Amino acid sequence: MNKNMTPVARPYHAWLLLLCGCMSVLASVVIAPVLPQMQEYFSDQPNVGFMVPMALTAPGLVIALLSMAIGVLADKAGRKRLLVIGLILYAVFGVAPVMIDSLPTIIATRIGVGFAEAILMTCSVALIGDYFEGVRRERYLALNTTFSSVSAVIFIAIGGALGEFGWRVPFFVYGISIFLAVAALFMLWEPKHHEDEAAAVDASDEEKAKWNPWKIAGICSVTFVGAILFMSIQVHIGYLLGGVGLSSPSQIGLVASSGQMAVVLGSLFFGYLLGKAGFVTSIRLAMAFTLIAVGYLLVGFSGVNANLMVSGVLCAGFGGGLLLPTLMVWNMSNLPKYRRALGTGAWMAGFFLGQFFTPIVVVGLQSVLGTHADAIGMMGQVLLPIGIVLMIGSKLHKSARLSAA
Numbered sequence: 206m207n208k209n210m211t212p213v214a215r216p217y218h219a220w221l222l223l224l225c226g227c228m229s230v231l232a233s234v235v236i237a238p239v240l241p242q243m244q245e246y247f248s249d250q251p252n253v254g255f256m257v258p259m260a261l262t263a264p265g266l267v268i269a270l271l272s273m274a275i276g277v278l279a280d281k282a283g284r285k286r287l288l289v290i291g292l293i294l295y296a297v298f299g300v301a302p303v304m305i306d307s308l309p310t311i312i313a314t315r316i317g318v319g320f321a322e323a324i325l326m327t328c329s330v331a332l333i334g335d336y337f338e339g340v341r342r343e344r345y346l347a348l349n350t351t352f353s354s355v356s357a358v359i360f361i362a363i364g365g366a367l368g369e370f371g372w373r374v375p376f377f378v379y380g381i382s383i384f385l386a387v388a389a390l391f392m393l394w395e396p397k398h399h400e401d402e403a404a405a406v407d408a409s410d411e412e413k414a415k416w417n418p419w420k421i422a423g424i425c426s427v428t429f430v431g432a433i434l435f436m437s438i439q440v441h442i443g444y445l446l447g448g449v450g451l452s453s454p455s456q457i458g459l460v461a462s463s464g465q466m467a468v469v470l471g472s473l474f475f476g477y478l479l480g481k482a483g484f485v486t487s488i489r490l491a492m493a494f495t496l497i498a499v500g501y502l503l504v505g506f507s508g509v510n511a512n513l514m515v516s517g518v519l520c521a522g523f524g525g526g527l528l529l530p531t532l533m534v535w536n537m538s539n540l541p542k543y544r545r546a547l548g549t550g551a552w553m554a555g556f557f558l559g560q561f562f563t564p565i566v567v568v569g570l571q572s573v574l575g576t577h578a579d580a581i582g583m584m585g586q587v588l589l590p591i592g593i594v595l596m597i598g599s600k601l602h603k604s605a606r607l608s609a610a
Contacts, residue, residue: 505582
């Protein structure tokens, strides 16, 4: 092929990049079913109830701190090159706990996984934006949420099944990123791109006026809260189900996978609402908050009723599936082209910072209220009136605008 010719992007290039992005989901869910086993194994360690969930969420803090810096590095060093390096690092740090018998050291390897995740998420999304344009680009970016949710279902089920053989076994799954690294090395190419400053010079006045750092900061703040709401049940699913008698890794994996399937349905419902008039961002946010709140209340009131607990997990999952794409599109719609990488990095920072703080919030409430289910239920009691007020306010605002028109 002529070196001066730009390769033509095909659907399989997008699928490869979407699979690379799914590695961040794997890191968050594949070990969730074995957290109770890990806590029992390290029961002699101080603060083990706090430390073990951190193994799941520590990568989120790293992503929150590094996502914007990784974007700058990708522009300088090359996005494909950095993506391949990230996939290799992901495998190395991800599999390492198989051979480690120290909880603090395992947490350290999870920080390494977070560094690799920050690379994978930033570069995979950026390359989709580079390779595709217009409707194709929007379609593949929208598929990112669906891919993530479906892969979560698969990875949770795999983690639960492998967990039957010991808590270390699910960590082997991280090694699949080596195969993706080989595929990326031979199938992808380095796109031509420009510095943000150069793009800013050529940006139209309309594009420049679109950039509002304070508004983006507000969206990222809502995303921070949304991440806590989205992750609270996922991170503590093993503890919640153990309280209603579902304690084996396979049972936990099955219920967690069902919850992720509810997320898939919620994301598809988001796509359905996009084509309906009147379902603006605030309405979709209100619907998502209300659904999550109802799910949380069902969990809180479940007691020893497994059916009520599972119903709450499914309801909250559906609401979470509606929430995430709503927040992502809300942010993207307020970003001019020349600030898209920075704004996307800020959004990721807000989301993963919320993911990091999830066990701090839930365990803090649990220490006061008694159980994880009580903590989730209290969050539902706080969230439900917020969702209702937001829904009513959005409807009143819409009516006022129609009257003024």
